[in-house]
Amino acid sequence: MALDEMAVFLIRQGFPALKQTIEGKPIVFFDSPGGSQVHNSVIDAMQRYLVTSNSNAHGAFSASMRTDEMTHKARENFADFLNADRPEEIIFGPNMTTLTFRISQAIGQTLKPGDEVIVTRLDHDANVSPWLALRNIGAVVRFVDFDPTDCTLSMQDVEKFLNQRTKIVAVAYASNSVGTINDVKTITRMAHEVGALVYIDAVHFAPHGPIDVTELGCDFLVCSAYKFFGPHIGVLYGRHDLLEALPALKVVPAGNEPPDKFETGTNNFEGICGASAAIEYLSSLGAQFGSEYKPQFNTLSSHRQDLKAAMIAIRSYENQLCRKLLSGLSQIPGIRVYGICGPENLDHRVPTVSFTLEGIGPRDIALKLNKENIFVWDGHFYAVAAIEQLGLLDKGGLVRVGLCHYNTQQEVQFLLESLWEIGNG
Ligand SMILES: Cc1ncc(COP(=O)(O)O)c(C=O)c1O
Structure with missing residues (x-):
């Protein structure tokens, strides 16, 4: 069907x-x-979690163990949704904006004065202000413009601004104001040619099309489950080696490995549970209505x-x-x-x-x-x-x-x- x-x-x-x-x-x-x-299955999953498993993580009793299992399953679901290599590349947070500040601050600690960051004038401010904040440490921020007649990004600007000093390119997958889909794959390739990292804001694209971080080759990609039928929670993909290497602002007893090091404080477990159910809702749509498209992806798992x-x-x-x-x-x-x-x-x-x-x-x-x-x-x-x-x-x-x-x-x-x-x- x-x-x-x-x-x-x-x-x-x-x-x-x-x-x-x-x-x-x-x-x-x-x-x-x-x-x-929000889909019914999301509401049900959150209610079930709060009734049967509501507890903090990493304890030696069954409700806590179920919380750990649920969180791991949610990471697996998001790794499947984004076609990431491993569940540890998925980090949960309150929303995209907070996660982006967290990563920009982490990257900021690795920059030197004069290093350059590229943002765009088409982006939501959540993918601009966290990078502008790096001006405090002497970073230079370049703004890629767009053509006002059709609101497409200037690839000439991207090319013009990229150089050996560029350390990060922050760009939206799709514009939340006018709907343009940006050519993030080409931008990623161009950025990597000069050794820059690429941070993709996929908040607006995620409800509307397939995302494949492996195919894009991007370093970070972020989305928000409340834009795709789940609860208010943000989700970040980061390449594992980068997450391992980046310094995190964390409390001493928290884990030193990703994802724990970037998940400050107690997670919103009911939100994670609901976000995971939203992914399962989407996969159920694929099973019911997507049979004609599945053969194109026969090297991937069925999920x-x-x-x-x-x-x-x-x-x-x-x-x-x-x-x-x-x-x-x-x-x-x-x-x-x-x-x-x-x-x-x-x-x-x-x-x-x-x-x-x-x-x-x-x-x-x-x-x-x-x-x-x-x-x-x-x-x-x-x-x-x-x-x-x-x-x-x-x-x-x-x-x-x-x-x-x-x-x-x-x-x-x-x-x-x-x-x-x-x-x-
Ligand atoms: C494209 C885009 N990026 C970022 C955000 C911010 O997301 P959050 O509310 O999860 O911080 C939004 C929210 O509307 C958005 O549309």
Whole structure:
């Protein structure tokens, strides 16, 4: 069975939040770039953990041992999701931002004044500020620009800035403000040619497509489970030899090896358990709806194949929604979509579509859509440099429609009709 409208009808039954109504009318969740709704199996797993195994790690009694087993299984699940070599390369933390500060501070201890760091103007600030903080120790930070006409990164800038002094390149897999997918594989190759490390922010890409750290060859990659149907927790992949070598800011009794050395204090075990269940939810989608894609990955374990197949199936379904959204928006007078807007160009974007409407500000549009129970975000989404570069920072930013696999064509149609009315009202 393919992941189509019929399948999504069934999938939606597993998301209790999607069944809510306000004043008898359903809610349309187009807010997933800020956080997605949570699958039943995730809620159940977290509740089960809190009832049966709630305890700290590394004890000599069964609840603690179950916590250790659950945490290890979660690392294995994330290693499968990201196609990492080993579970010890997976580090859990409160969120992506905290993990990124942790790694930037660790890397900072290895830098000398004059060493260079590359960030981009398209990124969420969580992949900018932690690197800017290294200016304190004399690092020079270079900003890669983007083309405002289609919001694609300037590869010329990447090339121009890379040199023997470059120690780290921090770049997003996909933009959370305008949906561009960056060519992180090429950037990784170019960075490695000068001996720089690559830190990929995959928070926005993770719900929308397969991630393969082995194929990318990146050094670090970070994502957040609350963007892909799990609870609020961040997940970092780091190459094992680098995690071993980097200094960690840690308490003395904590383990000196990865992952322990980077997991400061007591972990959020119920969150880890829920994040792990979110991965199992995704692999179940692959097993149910991804059979046509699995043969491409027959060198991988069956679980990894399921995860890849799930994410390809999701991408293909979301592309159909995105095509409808982009072509519908292009017909509404006064709407300007930012980023890649040709429906034929979907390979280079995720289904996060941001726009302005002439004569009415983003906040007012979001408020009017809220009257129809359509939830969208407006503003700069912490991608401050991007919105500033687009000249929209003092104009309320953008309206952002974030599609994900539990959305439907009918919901997109309802949004388009509502926007049409707002535009003409
Ligand atoms: C692309 C991107 N990077 C980083 C973050 C920050 O993630 P966290 O909330 O896990 O710190 C977000 C959050 O929206 C994001 O969209």
